[in-house]
Amino acid sequence: MVPTDPAVRDEARVADPVLSADALVKSYPGHGKGGLIQAVRGVSLEVPAGKTVGVVGESGCGKSTLARLLVGLEEPTSGSLSVAGHRVDAVGRRRRDELMRRVQMVFQSPFTSLDPRMTVQQIIREPLDVLRSKGPRAERDARAAELMDAVGLPGYLADRRPSQLSGGQQQRVGLARALASGSDVVICDEPVSALDVSIQAQVINLLKDLQDELGVAYIFIAHNLSVVATISDHIAVMYLGRIVEYGPTDTVYDDPKHPYTKALLSSAPAPDPDANARGARIVLQGDLPSPARVPSGCAFRTRCWKASDLCASLDPALEPAGAGERTVACHFPE
Amino acid sequence: MTSATRENDSPLLTVEQLSVEFMTPLGTVAAVNDFGLSIGRGESVAIVGESGSGKSAAMRAVLRLYPENRRTRIRGAVAFDGVQLATLSNRRMREIRGDRMALIAQDALSSLNPSLTVGYQLTEALRIRKGWSAGRCRKRAVELLDLVGIPSAAERLKDYPHQFSGGMRQRVLIATGLALDPDLLIADEPTTALDVTIQAQILQLLRDLRQETGMALVIITHDMGVVAEIAERVTVMYAGAVVESGGMRDIFTSPRHPYTEGLLNAVPRSDRRAERLASIPGSPPSPTTRPSGCRFHTRCAYARADCASVPAGLEIVAPGHASACRYWKENFHGAD
Numbered sequence: 001m002v003p004t005d006p007a008v009r010d011e012a013r014v015a016d017p018v019l020s021a022d023a024l025v026k027s028y029p030g031h032g033k034g035g036l037i038q039a040v041r042g043v044s045l046e047v048p049a050g051k052t053v054g055v056v057g058e059s060g061c062g063k064s065t066l067a068r069l070l071v072g073l074e075e076p077t078s079g080s081l082s083v084a085g086h087r088v089d090a091v092g093r094r095r096r097d098e099l100m101r102r103v104q105m106v107f108q109s110p111f112t113s114l115d116p117r118m119t120v121q122q123i124i125r126e127p128l129d130v131l132r133s134k135g136p137r138a139e140r141d142a143r144a145a146e147l148m149d150a151v152g153l154p155g156y157l158a159d160r161r162p163s164q165l166s167g168g169q170q171q172r173v174g175l176a177r178a179l180a181s182g183s184d185v186v187i188c189d190e191p192v193s194a195l196d197v198s199i200q201a202q203v204i205n206l207l208k209d210l211q212d213e214l215g216v217a218y219i220f221i222a223h224n225l226s227v228v229a230t231i232s233d234h235i236a237v238m239y240l241g242r243i244v245e246y247g248p249t250d251t252v253y254d255d256p257k258h259p260y261t262k263a264l265l266s267s268a269p270a271p272d273p274d275a276n277a278r279g280a281r282i283v284l285q286g287d288l289p290s291p292a293r294v295p296s297g298c299a300f301r302t303r304c305w306k307a308s309d310l311c312a313s314l315d316p317a318l319e320p321a322g323a324g325e326r327t328v329a330c331h332f333p334e
Numbered sequence: 335m336t337s338a339t340r341e342n343d344s345p346l347l348t349v350e351q352l353s354v355e356f357m358t359p360l361g362t363v364a365a366v367n368d369f370g371l372s373i374g375r376g377e378s379v380a381i382v383g384e385s386g387s388g389k390s391a392a393m394r395a396v397l398r399l400y401p402e403n404r405r406t407r408i409r410g411a412v413a414f415d416g417v418q419l420a421t422l423s424n425r426r427m428r429e430i431r432g433d434r435m436a437l438i439a440q441d442a443l444s445s446l447n448p449s450l451t452v453g454y455q456l457t458e459a460l461r462i463r464k465g466w467s468a469g470r471c472r473k474r475a476v477e478l479l480d481l482v483g484i485p486s487a488a489e490r491l492k493d494y495p496h497q498f499s500g501g502m503r504q505r506v507l508i509a510t511g512l513a514l515d516p517d518l519l520i521a522d523e524p525t526t527a528l529d530v531t532i533q534a535q536i537l538q539l540l541r542d543l544r545q546e547t548g549m550a551l552v553i554i555t556h557d558m559g560v561v562a563e564i565a566e567r568v569t570v571m572y573a574g575a576v577v578e579s580g581g582m583r584d585i586f587t588s589p590r591h592p593y594t595e596g597l598l599n600a601v602p603r604s605d606r607r608a609e610r611l612a613s614i615p616g617s618p619p620s621p622t623t624r625p626s627g628c629r630f631h632t633r634c635a636y637a638r639a640d641c642a643s644v645p646a647g648l649e650i651v652a653p654g655h656a657s658a659c660r661y662w663k664e665n666f667h668g669a670d
Binding site for chain 1: 385499500502529532533535537556559561562586587596598600601605608609613618
């Protein structure tokens, strides 16, 4: 029901992931002589069409920087990004814009990511208004109305401004805007963490429904493991700018191999007195090290109970572990 | 201290029919209506609700933190250790607040003064309230930081809040609350801004502190996971009123109010992954326009015709367990 420019879509070979990142690195100059802040340290990721890849990690692990790289808001220091099999850094500006149009973003804070002076309809229509190939105004208005309907916003809200909407409604507007230009993949950076539990469930269900209807793929970034588990087909666990474990959601959650994944899963309190009584909680010591001072070898070793001399000297690569498509970056996987 | 002479089974804090209203240009905002709570010595109670449910406002009113003016109307009876707080002078109230009950506000960064050292802020109460010497304060500050698990405490006293990480700041804030050894610690969303691994550390700390000091704890949260971790009893609030209260286990295993049930089902779980989350339709009503009758009827799956007109009050459904659903018997018949 979301029409995309068919000429653009047909070019993509079906087997290609809609979005893939190859060894993305992003570092920023630090303060004084503090050296580099290594926000993302070599992340490769593929998003198949119509699927959801979840990215979890604590604040400072680089997940938001990764989101900004994937949507083209930041230029990678090194590494490359491909949309539908085409490297975006190998094509001209015009072609690049066409490719990146298929990658859209939903931001964490629903309110601050919407222009307070625009109406709901204007916000949703804006991506269509700025297209080179924009159609007549009436068509764009109709499309905006269609999108509002798709994300469950009643038509009478079209002339309201963001401040007149609830948090859940604002996030629906953000989602409609992301879908407006016919995107194949939407990067969702903590899309529900600012919402109340009852509203959070509504938005997660909506994301799933839209995926079923439109075949859109998501990269779903969040710190809440349960939320990510609910929506993702695959999960990437990030620690200090790297993916430390990657695999199908069930595999990773039911049988985590990386000590960090294990600790992360065990620290999330379940809303169930018996689950918590079962114990086996791993409480990690200390905080996430600063990305300006990444430990040598394995970055997790400073908080890991299995760390040895090897971990301090050699950074483990992300390698297949066990059956299935799971990969783990650890010298001593569980 | 008077508490030693008092019977130990009398409640530490009782709140009855507390209501908080703010007069605003947009009309009267009824933040809290007819709120009640009783906390025993050493007990831990969670107040759960979504944003705007009145959970923070109720506890702030208990502590008399709202200015007494024409725009704020607070009614109800709050007794702490047998003393009616409303009858106290501001000065006496200040003594109780801090000495006997302490509040840890929600946002650790903005609750600490960025231009004062952590050591200074930790012992401010001791210097002002108790007139302790600098040396004695310093000793106590080191003790407190040790207690909340901040490494090399003595060296960190001269540090400023920005030199601490989020989790460490939260620990400092908890330490300031503990400075005067209160009987009751009220923690407003103490782990909301923290990552899960740090949240686990702070919850562990609060559990250990209760064991060590025997203080009672009120934890204000929207996170059912946190509730299951730390609370013995739970009070669930919706749109300014208590809709259910009871023992933690009862609330989780046999909720007797549709809102509690909906809230529990809406929480995504990594150990029981569902295709679809059970969501509560609609959104919480704004505090200026509360629905008539039972406030939850506009979103309730079980709502009957008269729910819109007849107000719902708390009824006892089992010993120590109350629900504000008039049809709890019908709705939850044979639910277990």
